[in-house]
Amino acid sequence: MSVPQPPAQPADRSSSSATDVTPVLALKELVARLHREQNKIQDLLSSLGFALRSFNNLNQFLELIPMMATRVTDADGGALFLFKPNGQVRLERLYCQDSRQRKNIRQALEAATRFVTASLTTAQIVSTPAAALDDQASRQLGPEIQLFGTSIIVKHTERGRLYVFSGDPDYSWTETRQKLVRLVADQTAVAIENDELTVELRKKERLDRELEIGAEIQLRLLPRQCPTIPGVSLAARCQPANRVGGDYYDFIPVNHPQNLASSKGEPASQWGIVIGDVMGKGVPAGLIMTMTRGMLRTEALNEHSPARILQHLNRVMYADLENSHRFVTLFYSEYEPQMRKLTYSNAAHNPPLMWQAATKSVKRLDTLGMLIGLDAQSHYEDAQVQLEPGDTIIYYTDGFTDAANQSGDRFDEENLIHDFNWACRHCPGPQAILDYLFAQVQKFIGSANQNKDDMTLVVMQVNK
Incomplete structure (x- = not known):
């Protein structure tokens, strides 16, 4: 008789189960740790x-x-x-x-x-x-x-x-x-x-503000409006290439010691009309222009001829300009309304152009003379011209003649003379002549372009 055997017991899986769970938990912990580190x-x-x-x-x-x-x-x-x-x-x-x-x-x-x-x-x-x-x-x-x-x-x-x-x-x-x-x-x-960019931006903003102040001061130094001179009409405009420029023009009431009419509120006996250009642009040129203006206004009151005034101005400014390596071109003239006589002297500036109404022709007003600040011993010459009703003179800086178009061609003096001649025949007065000449230069260089140099123009016309 066979003895019945007990049913077979299931195998003990606890050890193998533990072995399987441990790697899974370790992997999960590793993933969690990596996730925490990544976060x-x-x-x-x-x-x-x-x-x-x-x-x-x-x-x-x-x-x-x-x-x-x-x-x-x-x-x-x-x-x-x-x-x-x-x-x-x-x-x-x-x-x-x-x-x-x-x-x-x-x-x-x-x-x-x-x-x-x-x-x-x-x-x-x-x-x-x-x-x-x-x-x-x-x-x-x-x-x-x-x-x-x-x-x-x-x-x-x-x-x-x-x-x-x-x-x-x-x-x-x-x-x-x-x-x-x-x-x-x-x-x-x-x-x-x-x-560093922020620092540079702040420097630029500070410089821009200083340039704005400089431009404002320079604008105030230039005549706000043309004076009333008996027998003539005037128009003037200064158009700097930058906010601060080196061009300069001025109208100076000249009253010698024997004639102090203007100090009593009466019209001046004669007027100094000047135009100048400092070599270079920007703040340095503007500072020299300001210095030139002050010294010239002082010299103009000393009862000297235009040539002597330029000679004295050159000697006074020579040391400062020599150290700055900059020079000034200057044309100084004095107009006597009663005699309709213009006396002038040139320090290497662009000679003003005079349109004579009687002959319908243009001539240059020029004398020999060196740049202001180039040679302390420079000598200058005087010249005179008698003006008649309808005669017109333009004082200008080289920003006009040096203005270039996209092809590199310059406007030059020949074009300026041509347009000036036409304007004197057809434009009704100095302001119209000035506007026409500025428009012609802008048309030449192109409406989309801007002149790289300062442009200044003064128009004086003897009333008919």
């Missing part, structure tokens, strides 16, 4: 980007850099070095999580900085400052500190180094960590460049 890195970099957009102070932003680089790489600390234009290497910011090590770390890095700066000053470094700093920082920190550094590049120039360090012997500089440090360094470079 932490994204949050830190997002904070850095927000700071880059929000901070107006570069120093505040730089304060974050070593800390951010440390946290995204799980290192012990970070250091930011900047290279100054004078060759100095400076430890700009330091971050160290262990406050007990911070002092030693700072001393080591500052020692490296002093060595590199001194070596640069004495030209002992053969390699680049960055390579020398890498070497010295590693030496000073010692072999127990693992160091990684990357460059801060601004406009293709290395402007500093960002270091991250760790004392953990198991710490390794993985490719990911290196990329993160470089990313933080790139953000630092953007911040430095933005700050």
Whole structure:
């Protein structure tokens, strides 16, 4: 009789089950840890980007850099070095999580900085400052500190180094960590460049404001309107190429000591009419123009002929103009309304053009004379012309004759004479002549183009 056997017991699966679950849990933990690290890195970099957009102070932003680089790489600390234009290497910011090590770390890095700066000053470094700093920082920190550094590049120039360090012997500089440090360094470079652009923009805004003030002052120095001179009509316009120009014109009431009529509110006995041009443009030319105006107005009251006035002006201004390497062309004339006589002298300026109503022809008013400021011993000549009713004179600067079109052709004196001749025959007065001549020059150079030089024109016509 067979004995019945007990039913077979199921195999014990507890050990194999535990073996299967452990890798799964470990994998899940690894994925979760990587996810947390990824979120932490994204949050830190997002904070850095927000700071880059929000901070107006570069120093505040730089304060974050070593800390951010440390946290995204799980290192012990970070250091930011900047290279100054004078060759100095400076430890700009330091971050160290262990406050007990911070002092030693700072001393080591500052020692490296002093060595590199001194070596640069004495030209002992053969390699680049960055390579020398890498070497010295590693030496000073010692072999127990693992160091990684990357460059801060601004406009293709290395402007500093960002270091991250760790004392953990198991710490390794993985490719990911290196990329993160470089990313933080790139953000630092953007911040430095933005700050420099902001500084330049502020300088430009300040310069623009100064130019506006200079242009306003210069505009006030030029005659606001043409004076009333018995027997003649006047029109004038100065059109600077820049906000501040070197062209100058003026109407000066000349009353010699024996005739002080204008001081009593009566019309001047005669008038100085002047036009000038400082070589160059912009603020320097404007300053010289202002100086010329003041000195000429003083000289014009000394009861001298136009030639003597230019001679005195040249001697007074010679030293200042010689040092500035700039010169002034000037045409000075004095008109006597009762005699209808114009006395003049030229210091190498474009000779004014005179249209004679009787002959319907144009002549140049010119005398020999050098530029103001070129030679202290220059001599100038006087000349006179008798004006008749209908006679018209234009004083102009070389911005008219030198105006060029897109092909490079200049307007030149021949075209100006032609248009001036036509205007005197057809335009009803000085203002119409002035407007016509400006329009002809603009038409010549093209409506879309702007003249590169200042243009000034004064029109004087003897009443019929």
